[in-house]
Amino acid sequence: MKKIKLLAVISLITAVSYAGGYRVALQGQKSLAMGHAGVAVVNSSELVFFNPAGLVYLENKLNISVGVSGVFSNVSYQNESTGASAMTNSATGTPLYLYASYKATDWLALGVGVYTPFGSGVSYEDDWAGSHLVNNIDLQAIYIQPTVSVKVNENFSFGGGFIFVNGSVGFNRNLNRTLTDLEGNRSEVTLDAPSVSATGWTLSAMFNITEQLRVGTTYRSEIIMEARDGDATFENVPNSPLTPFPSATTFNADLPLPAEWTVGLSYEFCDKWLFAFDFNNTYWDVYESLDIDFADPNVPDSVNSRNYNTSATYRFGLQYDATEMFTLRTGYYFDESPVQSGLFSPETPRNDSSGYTAGFTFNVGQRFEIDASFLYLHFKEVNESYDAYYENGQSVPFAGKYKSNAFIPGLGITYKM
């Protein structure tokens, strides 16, 4: 019975993009409550993600953390010169994580993590003003990461792991701004790549400079999701040799999951307080263009310029051990958008954002902890355009004002033995 429930929950995984690009930073409730800072914080097996090197410093032999977040994200669009407006109607995403670590010896810890650091789920009303760019997109990627952590001495450890990724992409857009069948239904294409696998790795180190001050760094490699022979379906195409789209063909496309480098520190003070700071650099510059290569020679390949920039995130967190029962946390982060002005696509409509976080841990006996977090992600209104859409060789910008936000409550359980 429990297994069935777990399967049902996993099948609901819809990671919804709410950070720069389609990065989804929800990899642990304790860290998330502190602005998702954790590269130098040693308090749970969330370290499998944040810094494997730190696992070996955990007090307990066995550490397990599981959690889930509910992502309620919203995007509004309007064009003030035409009066057109749209709102996304995106399903609630429920990204999960599961981490476990086991201290085999005093100097070696082994671990495994399952998490969803990338994803996107954006759904506009069909045939909205930007439907020639996207009607809806659903991108998912599950990382599975076996991990080792090695203590060199009390001041220095390193760690790392292999990453196996399985992902899927679903995408629908109209073929252009005007083409319809005889009944006026807009011609559209649906892309579906249900299972794409790839591998990567992560390496990290931790330095305990004093009893109070730790410094950590983690690098996670770039992973290219190579969708091969995905299904492309064309619908509502008029019956004419002038529009020779087959009802179905296959496609190839590469979608990069960029590398991320993190460096940060944590500092304990006044006994019960801990301050954490993380700096992330996400190497989004790998995402130059989304090129869809259709197998059918009658279907022109789709080239969609992205030219993302490498982007930084600054994370600040504070933890307070209030009572035996409660640990309180709060945090803030500033997330730089990788999207360049003029290439702002409604498929990932993300400008710079500020994340405000809070949460607590409730100790249930010696072994169980309940971790809760809440993230409010705030985007300023932005006037932007996507200029790399062409008709007859002429750039046809899709411009307007965007406003996004996200509300993300999360709940997790930590088990220690």
Added chain:
Amino acid sequence: MKNYIKILIAIAAVGFVSCEADFENAVTDEGFYSSGTANFSNYVALGNSLTSGYADGGLYITGQNNSYPNIMAGQFALVGGGEFTQPLMSDNIGGLLLGGVQITSNRFVLGVDANGNPGPVRLEGTPTTDVLTSAPGPYNNMGVVGAKSFHLSAPGYGNAAGILSGAANPYYARIATSASSTVLEDALSLDATFFSLWIGNNDVLSYATSGGSGVDQTGNLDLSTYGSNDITDPNVFGAVYSAQVAALVAGGAKGVLINIPDVSSIPYFTTVPGPAIPLDAATASAVNAQFAAYNTQILPGLAGLGIITPEEADSRIVSFSAGQNYPIITDNDLTDMSGILQGQPFNLPPATAGLLGQLRQANSGDLTLLTAASVLGSTPDPSNPQLVVGVSIPVSNEYILTSSEQSKIATATAAYNVTINALASANDLAIWDSNSAFDVISSIGVPYDGGVLTAAFVTGGAFSLDGVHGSPRGYAYIANSVIDAINSKYDATIPKVAIGDYGTVQVTNNGG
């Protein structure tokens, strides 16, 4: 523990109720755009086929959805505009049935023939819209296909019993509230707060599209003597138009008037080139030899007898040369010589005399109609390939709009437009000068975000495949232009649509 979960759920619930990403100033907020001094809560559009959304030689659902009044109503919705109803057809085929019998043709689509050449073809299929079973109006869109100015005020114009005799209009009969109602009365019954009126096009257009087959009725005030292809007397137009405007403004409604474009700015008259007949030198001289007697004996002879003027004789000389040539045509305005040519001294057989009766070669002042494309160069007598339309058989009058016919149209159009302008001023109404706008489209075009909108047939984007009515993009341009006129007259700030979001011609092959 349970309490904490409850609190968490409560906090979450509060968050999600109000979690939409709202703009500081949303376009959907009241007051973002201004209706100025006008009130768009109940908009009624009055007019002819152009107002109904007619396109591609038919009235059909997607065309109606892209009618300029419907596009405008969509924008009016941002400034307090209410529902805008249209008498939607039952399908996208476009033809009309009367008691199950098809009485109007299906629409055109852009097909591709066996050789890969694209061109307009009639869509195959049986239409399903029956005049007798359609839901009666009135509708906010009271554009009636084929209506002339005086038809809007004509009782019985929607009497289904009069359709086959031509006394009534099937498109109005579909939606008329009674057999004796008028289009204007039905429109007035809606108590519009805002109206648009674009009528008078057909008062010259049916004359033009028939190649000037009708009569210029200027000077004749008796409507009962008018034929369907006649030019309406400008005083008749003035009288009915001013009565219509007076009725529309009587309840305090504001509105916009639209004047009449020149027919010469639409592709129906500008697509087929004048010199449409290609000949090599040998064929040209052979054909010229056929006309030698006509050029050198008959014409000077008739001029000598005083039957035609020397100028007419000159204008009727036929001369082909290597390259592209103007076709020979029948011009109803020429002196009919067919009777004389059968007598002394010419003694021509009746067939030949008839052929030469009102013959001349077309020239740069004539406009060749779109419908001539399938006729020019054809050989209607399969047993005699020497008989070629435009070379040895004159193109009949209905395919050519001569310069004298054009000037009759231009004179009437200008007179109508003086009336429309004067009534707009007198009633303090907005006016859109479609005449100038159509000139711009047909001469230099209108740039938009995806190219330039022009009057070029099929490729220009402004006109549908009938060469007369707008494409969705053309109607969107009209809607934007009318909105401009409304905004400036009434200090409103109604936003305009992106015309690149509207299509042009529908590609579809029959069968398959």
